[in-house]
Amino acid sequence: MLKSIEKIKGLGVYQSYSKPAGTQDFGIKNLVYGWNYSGKTTLSRLFAQLETKSANPDLSGCEFTFGTADDSITEKNFSQCNLSVRVFNSDFVRANLHFDGGSFNPILLLGKESEKAQRKIDELSKRIKRSEEVQRNVDGKFEELKTRIAQAKTDTAKFIRQRLKVDPYTATHLAQDVVVVGVLDSQLLAEKGLEDAIELALTPDSRKPSTVEELRAAPLIEDLHKEAVEVLAATPSFSNTIKHLEENPAIERWVQSGLALHTGPGTCEFCGNDLSQDRLEAFRVHFSKDLTDHKERVDGLLARVKAAVYSLSWPKAAELNSQFRESYTVAVEALPAVIDAFNQAIRNLTEEVQRKADDSRKAMAPTPLAAGLEKGIKDAADTVNLVIKQNNELASNFTKVKADASRKARYHYVQQFMNDQAVTGMEQQKTRLANRSDRLKAYAARLRPEIRHLQAQISQAQQGREKINERLASMLGSEAVQIQVVMDAAGQDRFQLIRKTGAVAKNMSDGERTAVAFSYFLTKLQEIKPAEFRETIVYIDDPISSLDANHIFQVTAAIRALFFKQQDKNAPWHTTCKQLFISTHNFEFFNLLREIRPVASNKGARLYLIRRIAENSSTLEDMPASLSRYQSEYHFLFEIIHRFYKAPDKTVHEVLMLLPNAMRRFIELYTYSRLPGPKDSEHVDERAEILFGAERAKRILKIFHYFSHGNTLERLAGNNELIFDLEHAVKDLIDAITATDKPHMDALMAATQA
Template identity: 50%
Template sequence: MLKNIQKIKGLGVYSDYTKPAGTQDFAVKNLIYGWNYSGKTSLSRLFSLIEAKQSNPDLAGCAFTFETTSGLVTEANFDKSPLIVRVFNSDFIAKNLNFAGGGFEPILLLGADSETAQKEIDRCEAMTKRAIQRSQESKVQSDSLEKSLRDAKTSEAAKIKKNLALVAAYTATHFQADIVTVQLFDESQLLSADSYQADLKLALTSDQDRPTKVDEVSLSLELNSLYADIKAVMAKTPSLATTIDNLVKNPLIERWVESGLPIHKDKEICEFCGNTLDEHRLAELKAHFSKDLSDHKKMIDALLVRVQNAIINFSMPTEAELNAKFRARFKAGQNIAKAAISEYNDAIKALAADLKRKMDSPFVVADPGPITDTLELNVRESLNEINQAIRSHNLIVDNFLTEKNASIARLKKHFVQQFLDAFNMESQNAKLARLERNIKKFDWCSQKLQAEVLKLKAIISKAQQGREEINQRLETLMGAEGVQINVIKVGDQERFQLVRRDGAIAKHLSEGEKTAIAFAFFLTKLKELKPEELKVAIVYIDDPISSLDSNHIFQVTAMIKEAFFHQEREGGPWTTRCGQTFFSTHNFEFFSLLRELNPQKENLAKHFLVRRIAPNKSSFGNMPNSMFRYSSEYHFLFDVLHQFQKAPDKTEFNVLMLLPNAVRRFVELYTFSKYPGARGLTVDQRADRIFGPEKSKRILKVLHYFSHANNIERLAENNELIFDIEAAVNELINTIRTTDPLHMEALEAAVAQA
């Protein structure tokens, strides 16, 4: 059993902590209160070190001394300590749970290997087997009926396609779409004998008596873009750094030399004149035909291919393909197009000739021959005239097809109606629906039976037993619709996984859900300890109510009471189920609820306060009497103010570190008690109404400055402003004493009694 903490060094805010004189020893129930960032979690991590009995890199360099009933536990011997410690804090949550949908280590609890449970499992599994079998039988019947209908629809679709001589695809899918359409009509879609014959004759009319549709003419024109690219290339020259002037001035000789160079590779005698090859001269020639020149010629070659491909060479529709009344317009457009295309192609050929000249004289800068800007436009406009004639022609063709298509559509509906009548589709659909209901019913039964089997196996399976325990706690905290734990198989091992009530993997959990799940998991995991181990275990719980509302705080308190505190006999003394418990929190309501739990006697329950007294220093000691005596945070805050006002040395840091936030919180509670319904008002607005604008500003201005998150650093850097704090506190207390004397008398009396 732990007696006290004698010292802590190098642990976060406990840079150099020594147990203050008069600090009481730990009891079986220990409550620790402290505001955020005061050092509660750091304290829990020190307990975790003893739990793990191995070094933690995050706590490297930390030194500590615990006094226990069996000796001292320090950083040098903690790994050999016989103490059994279990800690709930943020590190426990991060280590043990997976909130992203994956599996995590299960809680293994001993179950009762019940013969009755096994018999019930056998019965449920037999019923599950029958339900699955009946579901499969219904599925076979449903599949058979659906296949019969699919085959009939496929056959009918093929018959319709053949009877109507349809060119376009008409499959069972199209037929099903027509069935849906026909079923929307109230009246039958069967045609009379005369209507049927008339529509069938029109549907089967040969197309030879009408013109066919003609495709419009479309061309890709590149003249203008090619001209710009060619102009840019002809303005470029390869690097002249190593060129031979004679070759530059004589392109024919240059090409001759360039073609001869590869022949003389590794040769010593000239193949042309028979003389000895001069190595220096060969080097000069090779340098002349540089990579830059080679790349330049490749660029010209690639551009020449584009130019040659840009020649317009295609077959236009003939006049005979068009309706007679559009042929004249088509002919006129065709003549214009031929002339425009001819000019366009001539310009392309001229550009090709310019490129070839550039190829022959790569070092000569020149411009391509000029082209008319409107050549592309002329071609497009002439093609547009041709396409206008084609579109007019196609419109007539479309009108002709409209009537024919209308007759085909009516015939399709007629054949679909015949099919529906012959197959009595209404009866077939009812049968399919009945089979589908049977499948769902049997599947639901098998799922319920399988769920029952899981519950029964929980009596036998350690993981399932742990699942049941934690799920009961989760239901208490979050209700019947909350998150649950499921047992899954990963290889040969059982794992836990978070799931919603519908079976979906639980992801994107709220912070409140995470807290509830983690605490339920921790309480259940304690049951892995053997009874004799739990009886001597030390349990430290750090803020288990984070992100939970007031209702859940009561539920968590009830769970703690049930898990840790009990009476060995009716009317007997209360004690803990484990060796010692430690609870740390920043929530005063939760602290008060825990304080009310038995045991409450001083020898069994002790109360401590953690507070920040310097930027890297916290104090851990006895809880002030005012805070212990009253359930109200309000009395404690006033006690802080009262101590400061009475303190002879106002610069003493252990008072100043609490003061700014304490005064601000005190003003919030006091002003709200005066205006309990004014939830929309800020603390400044309520203070203005009570103290008046001028006094309100004097009281709150400096406290606003120091009560921000970095108040410790600000206090350390602004010692000269301490007098402003003292003035603000005096102003506040004197104002309340003047305007609300009965209230002040009651507060001072409460502090004096404490």
């Protein structure tokens, strides 16, 4: 239950409203009186937000606080309040009724013969409603997960775009990559592999790597060693040898080399003695052809062994692309050791062949050769060449390899994203929620045909039509516009306004529109079940616009019949709803309503006044005793005028804000009561001239025509110097009535002082 409006800020004429001290809390029935433009409709719109639980754009930026028995309701939490509220105002009329001949939503009331079917419909509707509530909750969770996943995709795509300099690369591109990576084996790279891929992907074309020569390794020792085994083991055959030479190999070699210089007998070039033919022949016999051939073979082997010493040069690591330098350096490290081992074996073999050359008659055997000397060099070179080939392949296909590296790094991060998502389980949760939402939709879809079948058995719209038509006939008579039920293109019941002739009702009068709108609202309230209606707050704003006095009685009777009940004629009135608020500018209607005084414990009827107190400021306060004691607006209007007349300070805003409309309305009522001709045949100016005289009437009315209706406050705020004209106009009016109708003036004075 609403107790009060504690504050309103930034809303129309309620720019800075705070509940006046001492203002009584709301009761069960609350009547609010106020003239046009005082803020009644604005107040009803504030209540309407409690009904819709959604913000009205026209009320955007305002602040408010409703006091309740529990927590306060504010602009921040009103959408969560559990109050049931219904509001009738101009917004309701615009939203629900078409006065251009179009159809509008029907009111569905239950007929007695249809109660069983309706109970079944209600039961099915509750199940559908519950299903839809659960589905909305599920869909909300689904959307939340979807948002979180989308944000994760956006963040990951942003990271990939910035890390790999891939542009554009959005969440959409990531989603496409997820599909591709999803059917591949894991695309995660080792730390080093990822670093290399990123470095290559980011390498500019200006730093494209160059190719380097591969190593050509052809070491030779195994065949030489085999030959050395054979040669060192061989000894030449001799027929006649000179023992001294045989025993002195060095002398033998010296003699053999000098023998070629002495082709015939003669003087020895070394000692000068004669060298006989026999001696020469003995030397030639000693150096046989077999020995010569053997020596040549040994010398030839020695020369080839010496030439087999191996040397190899290779590119510097800096000549290769950076991603291969580390593996290249590791591969090259093996080469010096295997080359040194090979060359040491060559040196050993050289020494052994040399010894054979020095003593060719002696059989020898070379040291056994270590296994894998040639293969060690070849394998090490092949390992180095493998790295060089990779480098050269990169250099030759730089654009493609760079793209592949970028793709590998990208797929690595995509795989990482997929793994992270799998750990959180959000995608699986999203799938489960989507499936559950589909099941709930299907469940509700299965129930709706059954509801339509039951609805076909009854016509709630006809019940609503009859109730509205009863009210319209009561308010407007037998010739009143009526409601008929029509079908729309979808086969659903709709309401349409028609004349008694059956023609679609168009160009309706303001009175007809008011009667239709309020009848529609009252009947629509009967859609609410009694138990729920007892917990509903109803706000009605000016339901008698453009209705004459007779119709005002009918509206009052309709309100009494729906909202107030008596157990018997002597019992007090009780409201059928939780709280009722009615605001009006019509004093006669106000008086009729306040005669109904509901009683419920210590809370009954409350009377309030809305009045403008400044240009952009209205206040809601308890009804002044001076107004609540009058049974006529006429007396209240005179009291306002008389208070100004007697006020020592005519510039007090509390008086000024009420005066222009009060003066104008009073003159209309007074002149009409004195000259009660047809209302439309004479203007208030004409009646005033007859009663007060042309000159005085002009002085009285000129200033109040200027300060009238919605312009009153604005004009007063900008024309303070005209306040003195107001004072003279009021004095002229008091003087005129006193002079021409003193008994009337005396009666007014007596009534206001009672």
